Amino acid sequence: MADLTGKVAAITGGTRGIGRGLAEAFLAAGASVAMNGRNPAKGEQALQEMNAGDRATFFAGDVTRQADVEAFIDQTIERFGRIDILVNNAGGSSGFALVEDLSDEAWDQAAAWILHSCFWATRRALKDMKKRGFGRIINISSVEGRQANKATAAHYITFKHAMNGFTKAVAFEYGDAGITSNAISPGAVETDLMRESGPAAAEAMGISYEQFKDNYAQEAAIKRLNRVEEIAGLALYLVSDAGGGVTGAIMPVDGGTAL
Ligand SMILES: NC(=O)c1ccc[n+]([C@@H]2O[C@H](COP(=O)([O-])OP(=O)(O)OC[C@H]3O[C@@H](n4cnc5c(N)ncnc54)[C@H](OP(=O)(O)O)[C@@H]3O)[C@@H](O)[C@H]2O)c1
Numbered sequence: 001m002a003d004l005t006g007k008v009a010a011i012t013g014g015t016r017g018i019g020r021g022l023a024e025a026f027l028a029a030g031a032s033v034a035m036n037g038r039n040p041a042k043g044e045q046a047l048q049e050m051n052a053g054d055r056a057t058f059f060a061g062d063v064t065r066q067a068d069v070e071a072f073i074d075q076t077i078e079r080f081g082r083i084d085i086l087v088n089n090a091g092g093s094s095g096f097a098l099v100e101d102l103s104d105e106a107w108d109q110a111a112a113w114i115l116h117s118c119f120w121a122t123r124r125a126l127k128d129m130k131k132r133g134f135g136r137i138i139n140i141s142s143v144e145g146r147q148a149n150k151a152t153a154a155h156y157i158t159f160k161h162a163m164n165g166f167t168k169a170v171a172f173e174y175g176d177a178g179i180t181s182n183a184i185s186p187g188a189v190e191t192d193l194m195r196e197s198g199p200a201a202a203e204a205m206g207i208s209y210e211q212f213k214d215n216y217a218q219e220a221a222i223k224r225l226n227r228v229e230e231i232a233g234l235a236l237y238l239v240s241d242a243g244g245g246v247t248g249a250i251m252p253v254d255g256g257t258a259l
Contacts, residue, residue, distance in 0.1 A: 012087065024050060059071070084136065091113050091160075187255050
């Protein structure tokens with residue numbers, strides 16, 4: 001188990017789902033954690049449920065906006081004095097359509113949500129990490145960043161692939177500064193997002209929510225969805241001392257979906 005006592009982590013989109021799982025794992029390992037998210041009520045609720053006292057904090061902001069992302073990094077440093085761990089987790093897309101019908105708005109939104117946010121946060125945090133010669137950057141990519149087998153998601157697929165490229169470029173530039181940069185590529189995970197939007201999506205497809213989830217499970221070699229704890233376990237390794245020799249890696253936690 002990683003000992004993160006004294007370490008400070010900033011996690012975009014940390015109030016629910018995968019980001020929340022990572023926040024809880026880092027807190028349990030002794031770190032202080034700053035989370036961001038668009039909805040302050042969700043932030044307050046997360047803080048209450050985590051019950052981590054002054055080792056956890058929340059700053060509201062939308063990662064599709066550069067000023068919000070940079071403010072989040074600055075607020076984290078102001079609150080805890082430093083950033084040792086950055087997780088670029090918030091990301092997504094909307095306006096799903098075949099490429100011929102994909103709108104500029106959907107394309108630009110996905111670019112900002114997934115890729116620009118990652119660049120903005122990383123650029124800002126690197127300056128602080130360099131001062132101490134230590135940093136751990138984890139980008140939450142996706143199995144869709146390693147393959148293209150879903151129609152109507154070209155924007156999501158493209159910017160998750162690009163995120164992997166950025167992950168490697170940062171690893172190359174900052175390896176000798178004690179800073180690692182890795183990506184985790186989850187397969188399907190039943191997060192709040194899936195619980196909330198899955199039943200409606202399943203209904204639209206004329207199947208039950210259980211069947212909907214099973215379709216994802218059958219794509220994986222393990223024939224089930226992945227779990228947030230499985231992603232958190234890898235993240236804990238990557239931020240630990242033992243993980244210091246791993247950088248520029250794009251690591252799947254997809255149960256063998258994109259073999
Ligand atoms: N779940 C999966 O199956 C799966 C698979 C592969 C990859 N991923 C990736 O994992 C990451 C997290 O997904 P998830 O399933 O954990 O989602 P989730 O359960 O919906 O949680 C998303 C979190 O991010 C916040 N968030 C969303 N958009 C934001 C924005 N524009 N600015 C700031 N915060 C934002 C949400 O809070 P607010 O709503 O309050 O902003 C929430 O805290 C994403 O990058 C996603 O692409 C997920």
